Amino acid sequence: MQSYSSHQGYTRYPSLEGRAVFITGGSTGIGAALVEAFASQGAKVAFVDIDVPGGEALCDEITRKGWARPWFAACDVSDIRALKQSILKAAESLGEISVLVNNAANDQRYDTRSITEENWYRGLAINLHPAFFAAQTVQPMMAALGGGSIINISSINVQFGPPNLASYITAKAGILGISKALATDYGVDNIRVNSILPGWVATPKQLEKWLSPEEEAELMKRVCLKKRLGAHDVAKLALFLASDDAAMITSQEFIVDGGRI
Numbered sequence: 001m002q003s004y005s006s007h008q009g010y011t012r013y014p015s016l017e018g019r020a021v022f023i024t025g026g027s028t029g030i031g032a033a034l035v036e037a038f039a040s041q042g043a044k045v046a047f048v049d050i051d052v053p054g055g056e057a058l059c060d061e062i063t064r065k066g067w068a069r070p071w072f073a074a075c076d077v078s079d080i081r082a083l084k085q086s087i088l089k090a091a092e093s094l095g096e097i098s099v100l101v102n103n104a105a106n107d108q109r110y111d112t113r114s115i116t117e118e119n120w121y122r123g124l125a126i127n128l129h130p131a132f133f134a135a136q137t138v139q140p141m142m143a144a145l146g147g148g149s150i151i152n153i154s155s156i157n158v159q160f161g162p163p164n165l166a167s168y169i170t171a172k173a174g175i176l177g178i179s180k181a182l183a184t185d186y187g188v189d190n191i192r193v194n195s196i197l198p199g200w201v202a203t204p205k206q207l208e209k210w211l212s213p214e215e216e217a218e219l220m221k222r223v224c225l226k227k228r229l230g231a232h233d234v235a236k237l238a239l240f241l242a243s244d245d246a247a248m249i250t251s252q253e254f255i256v257d258g259g260r261i
Contacts, residue, residue, distance in 0.1 A: 009040070010037050010040050010041070010232075010235070010236060010239060011236070011239065011240075012041065013041055013239055013240070013242075013243035013244075013245060015243045015244035015245070016038065016041040016042070016043050016099075016239065016242060016243050017041060017042035017043065018042060018043070018044065019043050019044065019098045019099055019242075020043070020044045020046065020090070020091065020094040020095045020096060020097050020098055020099070021038045021043045021044065021045050021046065021097070021098070021099040021100075021101070021242070022046045022047070022087055022090055022097045022099070022100050022101070022134070022138065023035055023038070023045065023046070023047040023048075023100075023101045023103055024047070024048055024049075024075075024077050024083070024101070024102055024103050024104035024130060024134060025047075025048075025049055025077065025103045025104025025105060026047025026048065026049050026055065026058070026070075026072075026103065027047070027049035027050075027051035027052075027054035027055040027058055028049075028051060028054050028058075028204070028205065029201070029204070029205055029231055030103055030153065030198065030201055030231045030234050030235070031047065031049065031103045031104070032054075032058050032231065033230075033231035033232050033234065033235040034047075034101055034103060034231075034234075034235050034238055035047050035058060035062070035070055036058070036061075036062060036235070037232070037235035037236070037238065037239055038099070038238075038239070038242075039062045039065075039067040039068065039070060040065075040067060041239065042067075042068070043099070044068065044071075044094040044095065045068075045070040045071070046070060046071035046072070046073075046090035046093070046094055046097075047070055047071075047072055048072070048073050048074070048075035048077065048083070048086050048104075049072075049074070049075070049104070050074060050075070050076050052074045055072045055074070056072065058070070058072075059072050071090050071093050071094055073086050073089065073090070077104045077126060077130035077134075078122070078125040078126050078129070078130065080129065080130065080133045083130055083133060083134060083137075084133060084134075084137045087134060087137045087138060088137070091141060096141035096142075096144060096145050097138045097141050097142070097148070098141070098142060098145050098147075098148045098149070099148060099149050099150075099151070099242045100134055100135060100138045100148070100149075100150045100151070101150075101151045101153070101238060101242075102130065102131035102134055102135070102150070102151070102152045102153060102175070103153045104126065104130060105126065105127050105153065105155075105168075105171075105172075106123070106126045106127065106168075107155075107157075107165065107168050108123070108168070109164040109165060110123075110164055110165075110166070110167065111164055112163075112164060112166045115166065115167065119167065120166075120167045122167075123167030123168055123170075123171055124167060124170070124171050124174075126171075127167075127168055127171030127172060127175075128170075128171035128172075128174045128175065128178075131152050131175055131178055132178050132182075135150050135152075135178070135182055135186075135193070138150070139186055139189070139191065142186075142189060142190075142191045143186075143189035143191065146190060147189065147190030147191055147192070148190075148191045148192070149191070149192045149193075149194075149241060149242045149243075149246070150179075150182065150186075150191065150192070150193045150194075151193075151194055151195075151196060151238050151241050151242060152175045152176075152178060152179045152193070152194070152195045152196070153175070153195075153196050153198065153234070154172045154173075154175040154176055154179075154195045154196065154197045154253070155168070155169070155172040155197055155198065156197045156198060156199045156200075156255060156257045156260065157169050157172060158172050158173045158176065158197065159197070159260075160260070175195060176195050176253060179193045179194060179195040179251065179253070180193075180251055183250045183251035184251070187250060187251075192241075192246070192247075192249060192250035193250055193251065194241050194246075194249060194250060194251070194252050194253070194254065195252070195253045195254065196234060196237055196238065196241075196253075196254050196256060197253060197254065197255045197256070197257070198229070198233075198234045198256050198257065199223070199229050199255070199256065199257025199258055199260065200219055200229060200257070201229050201230065201231050201233075201234065216228075221261075222260060222261050223257065223258040223259055223260055223261060224258060224259030224260075224261060225258035225259055226258075227258070229256070229257060229258050233256055234256050237254055237256055241254070
């Protein structure tokens with residue numbers, strides 16, 4: 001299995017040790033890097049995904065590295081009831097959730113001229129709705145703890161609008177709106193809500209399906225830093241935003257893309 005961590009490792013944030021962290025879509029890609037990054041901090045990590053073999057393999061890898069084995073459950077996040085139940089079960093096992101990372105997504109391409117109503121709403125059901133209801137579920141826990149951090153993964157595509165991603169881009173724009181709204185409404189409970197907008201992260205899925213050598217060559221012409229963007233680059237920012245070092249940072253949007261020209 002491919003490791004998603006940087007060879008330089010992760011900065012240590014003592015405030016994350018022992019905290020219960022819940023991550024959606026954690027089996028592969030950015031999600032796997034997030035799981036690994038928080039596990040490296042000594043956090044108690046829970047994650048869900050529809051990819052059960054990938055999730056179990058990641059748990060095995062983390063255990064081999066000497067970190068605590070994450071809590072993992074199969075869950076389709078578009079099933080909001082199942083998502084809520086998974087969060088509550090994770091809390092029963094690990095303790096009240098103090099960090100939530102809404103990462104699960106599907107960037108399936110559809111021709112905008114012919115996308116069906118079913119596919120349009122399916123995109124929103126995966127990429128938008130779960131973020132709100134996961135946050136709603138952890139809010140009482142975080143309030144009882146005296147605060148918490150919610151990190152919503154959006155996309156740089158919101159700013160540039162590449163073709164055939166209308167449903168995905170609409171959902172990811174909605175993620176920014178959710179973050180702003182919840183930062184206001186949950187701020188009284190010392191709950192911070194921020195968004196991360198990754199660029200084109202070179203995950204195995206992207207390299208297999210979308211990020212061809214030709215596309216990557218074109219991408220390098222449009223960024224300041226001429227190197228691949230890794231999942232660990234996103235995870236490093238998430239660690240900071242989840243930690244007490246970011247105690248006064250909320251309602252913000254952070255771009256990690258190598259500097260789009």
